[in-house]
Amino acid sequence: MAEMAMRAAINLALREEMRRDERVIMIGTDIAGGAQGSSGAEDVAGGVLGITKGLLSEFGAGRVIDTPISEMGYMGVAVGAAATGLRPVAELMFIDFIGCCGDMLLNQAAKIRYMFGGKSTCPLVVRTTIGAGANAAAQHSQSLYHWVTAVPGLKVVVPSNAYDARGLLATAIRDDDPVIFCEHKALYDFPAAAVEIPDASYTIPFGEANFVTEGTDVTVVALGLMTHIAAGVAAALSGKGISVEVIDPRTTSPLDEESILESVASTGRLVIVDESAARCGFGQDVAALVAERAFHALKAPIKVVTPPHCPTPFSPPLEQAWIPSGERVAGAILETMGLDPALAAA
Numbered sequence: 001m002a003e004m005a006m007r008a009a010i011n012l013a014l015r016e017e018m019r020r021d022e023r024v025i026m027i028g029t030d031i032a033g034g035a036q037g038s039s040g041a042e043d044v045a046g047g048v049l050g051i052t053k054g055l056l057s058e059f060g061a062g063r064v065i066d067t068p069i070s071e072m073g074y075m076g077v078a079v080g081a082a083a084t085g086l087r088p089v090a091e092l093m094f095i096d097f098i099g100c101c102g103d104m105l106l107n108q109a110a111k112i113r114y115m116f117g118g119k120s121t122c123p124l125v126v127r128t129t130i131g132a133g134a135n136a137a138a139q140h141s142q143s144l145y146h147w148v149t150a151v152p153g154l155k156v157v158v159p160s161n162a163y164d165a166r167g168l169l170a171t172a173i174r175d176d177d178p179v180i181f182c183e184h185k186a187l188y189d190f191p192a193a194a195v196e197i198p199d200a201s202y203t204i205p206f207g208e209a210n211f212v213t214e215g216t217d218v219t220v221v222a223l224g225l226m227t228h229i230a231a232g233v234a235a236a237l238s239g240k241g242i243s244v245e246v247i248d249p250r251t252t253s254p255l256d257e258e259s260i261l262e263s264v265a266s267t268g269r270l271v272i273v274d275e276s277a278a279r280c281g282f283g284q285d286v287a288a289l290v291a292e293r294a295f296h297a298l299k300a301p302i303k304v305v306t307p308p309h310c311p312t313p314f315s316p317p318l319e320q321a322w323i324p325s326g327e328r329v330a331g332a333i334l335e336t337m338g339l340d341p342a343l344a345a346a
Contacts (some may be wrong), residue, residue: 001196003197004162004166005162005188006159006187006188006190010165010183011051013165013167014026014169015058016170016201017174018059020201023085025086025089026055026059026063026088026090027067027090028047028065028127029091029093031052032055032064047091072100075104076108078090078124081124082121082124083112087124089125089127089173090127091128093129094129094140095144095145098148105151105178109178110178113177122178126180128182129182129185130158130184131185131187131225133319133320135314137312138311138314141312141319143275143276144276146276146280148180153177154180155177155206156180157172157206157252158249158251159187159224160210160228161194161227162195162197164248164250165183166202168251170204184224187224187228204250207251208251209249210248211247212227212230212231212246212248213244216243216267217242217267218242218243219245219263219267219271220246220270220271220272220329220333221247221270221272222274223248229326230244230246230329231246236330245263252282260286260290261294264294269333271333272303272305274306276306278309283306290302300337300338307324
């Protein structure tokens, strides 16, 4: 086993799956280009974030396909390729651009198996980035996993560390249904997301949550970068005698409802930390689930910690204020315990 950053783990999973199955191809803008030097393909950057570096030199331009900046066009190619026998991994550089290829994903990829009575599948993976914190402004900082979670026929993955990213991406590529694989930009080289992973390839089933920490007083549900914020708060509050159970669902569709409900039944309190949206987001969905099916177990009102309902600011100080903070998460936990939220700063 070796420690690996999430960026490297995703690259490794892509490489392993392309070696394992020659039907796996990659398609997207700049995935093969970006900074080609004098020695040729080995020098290419592998996209603007360097995730696909080195794949072109191993698999060639027939399987690592650069496209123009036309999300509707190349996503249509990817859907057609998936429906006719290939297993494409299409890179949508930022999830903010999903509106450009909405019809291809929402009305075509998500509906193929259903509309053909199961006689046709669409084994497509859309790798895309989410999240604020990079000072990329309102059009490149959203976490729209709640949009695609609402679409029947799409599976949605939000990994929080290198181990999960590698195993979940392998599962996604082998799946016969379309999968939206959401990678938080801040986690690619985030120290806490770099963990030990096995030497051999592996898969992680969809719909199985990870219990990041175990606790008895409060359940906290968090995704992606928010998982690390929640885990940090749990560690800090343990010193104050408060036991926090942090659950990372890993996939929003399918969602491991039973793990969340069982945890709330045990702790009696729920805080959800969600970067997607203040209105109609993933946090509200989980809150509704628990209010409907585990209301009798609650000892306090559910708390949902989200950004404000406004576009992501470009100003770095405003952006940091926009992102859910550890202090806000700790305050919400303390409120559910009937304690003064000001203790979070103590």
